Structure formats: C-alpha cells, structure tokens
Amino acid sequence: MHKKLLIPGPTEVSPRILREQTRPLIGHREKAFSELYGQITEKLTRFFELPADCKPTVTTSSATLWFDIVGRSIVKEKALACVNGAFAERFAKTLQACGKKTDIIEVEWGKAIKPEMIAEKLETGEYDTVTVCHNESSTGVRNPIHEIGKLIRRDYPDVILxxxxxxxxxxxxxxxxxxxxxxxxASTQKCFALPPGLTVSLVTDRAIERAKQVPNRGSYTDLAEIFEYEKKHQTPFTPNISLLYALNKRLDLMLEETYEHIYQRHKQMATYTQKWAKKHFALFPEPGYESITVTCIKNTTGKSVQDLKTKLAEKGYIISNGYGKLAEKTFRIGHMGEWRLSGIKKVLKLIEEIWELKN
Ligand SMILES: Cc1ncc(COP(=O)(O)O)c(C=O)c1O
Known part of the structure; x- marks a missing residue:
C-alpha cells in the first residue's frame, strides 16, 4: 500500500505528473529541448510575476546546491548568515566550507529572525551577502522575509539577499x-509537488553581475555560466529532462490554480492545523511566525511520537517526528503541494483516534 506523505518533503506527487516523466528523451542541445526549457522559464516568469531584471533558472540538483552556489558565486568578502534552525545552519556552514568568511546571527530554535537583528549587523558595513531561511522546516518557523528584504533594499542596496x-x-x-x-x-519535492531532483531559483541581474566579480566559482556552482546558457534556453550540463517534462506540466496546473489561490489553500490548511494543534497540544514556533506549509507541534502528551507514526503508517499516512534534537519533543505535519484541507482533516482525525484525544 502506498503511504501518503505529509512530511515536510518529499510530498505527494499526483499520477498525472509522475506519468509526464515517461515521455521519450530528447537531446539537451537540440531545438526541442530549448523549446521545452523556454516554456518552463516563461511559465516561471509568469507565475512568480518576475520583473525584467529577475530571471528564473532550473538546476538539476536538490536545493542544497544553491547553498554552494551562494558560497562559490555570490559571497565576495564576507557573509552574514541568519540561523534559527537546522537548514539555516547548514547554509551558514556551507558558506564557510566554500572558504568564505561568515558571521552568524543565531537565535534559539523556534524563534524568528527579526529585521532589527540584521540591521544592527549590517550597520558595520562588513557584509556583502545575507542569507536567510524563509521557512525553517526543522522548527516550523516562518521568517519575515518581506520585512527583511525591505530593510536591505532600503538601506543596503549593494548587499545581496x-x-x-x-x-x-x-x-x-x-x-x-x-x-x-x-x-x-526551492527544490521541487516540496510545494511544487514534484519528485526530488530539480531546484527552481529566481535570480536578479544584480546577483548575476556580482557572480562575474567573484573568482573561483567552480563549475556546477558557477552562477554566471548558468545564466550564459539561459540566454539559449539551455543548461550548462545535462539536465534531468524527464523531470523537466513533469515541471512543465505542473506549472500549467499551478498557473491554472493561480498564485493567490495556491497561497490561500496553503493558508487554509495551516490555519486549520494550527487551531487543531493548539486545542490538543501547543505550537512550537514563536506566535505570529508559524509556517503555512509545515506545522511543528509540541508533544505535550508525553506519548511516543514514533509509536504514533507507526500506527498512522498502518492507516496509510506518514508524518514526521521532530527534527534532530526536537525528536519526540515535537512532531511535524507537512501540508503542502497538492494537499487539500479535506485530506488534512482526515489525517488529523486519525491522530485524534490513535492518541485518544478528547474533543
Ligand atoms: C528549509 C530547507 N532548506 C534546505 C533543504 C535542503 O533541500 P534539499 O534536500 O532539496 O537539498 C531542506 C530540505 O528539507 C529544507 O527543508
């Protein structure tokens, strides 16, 4: 029996999207490929309403490649990395592993990064790059990236965010x-509801220009080279063409549903799950900074999360235990991609039954 995924990725992929991957292959230097890839970037441009100075690209990689791309192609002298969870920490460590000086703003897991914290550091004028994790999948915290972006664009126009x-x-x-x-x-195995293996990235011309000034960019991590090939609707290296077929189809569905409706659907699933969690348990994130794609719930019952997971799996659904040091102390429900509220309600009901929660 297939067990449906409600983890913070990979998430469920619909059969019609999976089927797209069985199309016959084409050569990645052929016109047919440029047509396919050109369609994808055009759809991404429309979906994310990209202005003329911001361009999409799709790499054949999981998202972690982009930690390396930022480390190798963007950070010139020194980066400021904001860390409030496991993935942001990995981003920071990757910049350091690329040999780049990196200072870290660290806040307790469960808390958000605030613009003031960044402003205080940027005032020193030492940093050319800031990294932030939008949605910490390890803690369910959603950082205020719009406010952070506003601050950086207003006061630090040369800093790459x-x-x-x-x-x-x-x-x-x-x-x-x-x-x-x-x-x-973002990699495609999360809200894009595709298999893992591709990463969609939206990049400004300013970032591409920065990359041209940074030496030792490597090969797979050379952002300037990636965008040289974009001009021909190609990728520098052999891409996962089968997955690109699936992405092309998925983007049709996303455009049909619309950006705003997709957001509202995720918000609706999150609001319901958060309310349910507050009734039976407590939320892990700082109030006001809860993710709308993954809810991280404090296990206030003292019962075994592993046991809950096993029993839920017998009924056909997989949720996640807490991440790393939060295992058993928290558990996580991913409500993203093609999930709808009706499906989420069903799974929450099953959790109530397994843990005999009172209504
Ligand atoms: C917030 C966040 N950043 C980075 C990653 C790493 O992405 P990938 O596994 O696609 O390399 C993950 C994976 O779960 C994530 O949740």
Whole structure:
C-alpha cells in the first residue's frame, strides 16, 4: 500500500505528473529541448510575476546546491548568515566550507529572525551577502522575509539577499518584486509537488553581475555560466529532462490554480492545523511566525511520537517526528503541494483516534 506523505518533503506527487516523466528523451542541445526549457522559464516568469531584471533558472540538483552556489558565486568578502534552525545552519556552514568568511546571527530554535537583528549587523558595513531561511522546516518557523528584504533594499542596496525558500516557495508568498531579494530558491519535492531532483531559483541581474566579480566559482556552482546558457534556453550540463517534462506540466496546473489561490489553500490548511494543534497540544514556533506549509507541534502528551507514526503508517499516512534534537519533543505535519484541507482533516482525525484525544 502506498503511504501518503505529509512530511515536510518529499510530498505527494499526483499520477498525472509522475506519468509526464515517461515521455521519450530528447537531446539537451537540440531545438526541442530549448523549446521545452523556454516554456518552463516563461511559465516561471509568469507565475512568480518576475520583473525584467529577475530571471528564473532550473538546476538539476536538490536545493542544497544553491547553498554552494551562494558560497562559490555570490559571497565576495564576507557573509552574514541568519540561523534559527537546522537548514539555516547548514547554509551558514556551507558558506564557510566554500572558504568564505561568515558571521552568524543565531537565535534559539523556534524563534524568528527579526529585521532589527540584521540591521544592527549590517550597520558595520562588513557584509556583502545575507542569507536567510524563509521557512525553517526543522522548527516550523516562518521568517519575515518581506520585512527583511525591505530593510536591505532600503538601506543596503549593494548587499545581496539570498533566501532558502525550499519548503515554502510555490505555497507561501515569494514574489521577488515584493520581497526585494536577489536569489530565492526551492527544490521541487516540496510545494511544487514534484519528485526530488530539480531546484527552481529566481535570480536578479544584480546577483548575476556580482557572480562575474567573484573568482573561483567552480563549475556546477558557477552562477554566471548558468545564466550564459539561459540566454539559449539551455543548461550548462545535462539536465534531468524527464523531470523537466513533469515541471512543465505542473506549472500549467499551478498557473491554472493561480498564485493567490495556491497561497490561500496553503493558508487554509495551516490555519486549520494550527487551531487543531493548539486545542490538543501547543505550537512550537514563536506566535505570529508559524509556517503555512509545515506545522511543528509540541508533544505535550508525553506519548511516543514514533509509536504514533507507526500506527498512522498502518492507516496509510506518514508524518514526521521532530527534527534532530526536537525528536519526540515535537512532531511535524507537512501540508503542502497538492494537499487539500479535506485530506488534512482526515489525517488529523486519525491522530485524534490513535492518541485518544478528547474533543
Ligand atoms: C528549509 C530547507 N532548506 C534546505 C533543504 C535542503 O533541500 P534539499 O534536500 O532539496 O537539498 C531542506 C530540505 O528539507 C529544507 O527543508
């Protein structure tokens, strides 16, 4: 029996999207490929309402490649990395592993990064790049990226803002023109509701120009090279063409549903799940900063989350335990991609039955 995924990625992929991957292959230097890839970037441009100075690209990689791309192609002298969870920490460590000086703003897991914290550091004038995780999948915290972007664009026009929106983009609000970010990216196994293996990134010309000034960009991590090939609707290296077929189809469905409706649907699932969680347990994130794609719930029952997971799996659904040090202390429900409220309600009811929660 297939067990449906309500984890913070990978999420469920519909059969019609899975089927797209069985199309015959084409050569990635052929006209047919440029047509396919050109359609994808055009649809991404429309969906994310990209202004003329912001361009999409799709890499054959999971999203972590973009930590390396920022490290190798964007950070010139010194980065400021905002860390409030496991993925933001990995972003920071990757910049350091790329040999770049990186200072870290660290706040307790469960708390959000506030614009004032960044402003205080940027006043020193030491940083050319800021990294933030939009939606910390480890804690269910949604950082205020619009406010952070506004601050950086107003006071620090030369600072590049790179945002990991891996578990939020295509669910939550992520229009670069509204945020004022230079790079925002997400892998496809989350809200895009595709298999893993591709990452969508939206990049400003300013970031591409920055990349041209940064030496030792490597090959797979060379942002300037990626956008040289974009001019021909190609990728520098052999892409996962089968997955690109699936992305092309998924973007049709996303455009049909519309950006705003997708956001409202995710918000509706989150609002319901958060209310349910507050009734039976407590939420882990700081109030006002709860994710709309993954709800991280404090396990106030003292019962075994692992046991709940096993019993729920027997009924056909998979949820996540807490991440790392939060295992058993919290559990996480991912409500993203093609999930609808009716499906979420069904699973929450099953949890009530398994844990014999009172109504
Ligand atoms: C917020 C966040 N950032 C980064 C990653 C890493 O993405 P990937 O596994 O696609 O490399 C994840 C994966 O779960 C994530 O949730």
């Amino acid at each position: 790179a945002i990991d929106s891996v578990s939020a983009m295509a669910g939550d609000k992520t229009l670069p023109k509204e945020i004022g970010c230079d790079i925002i990216f």
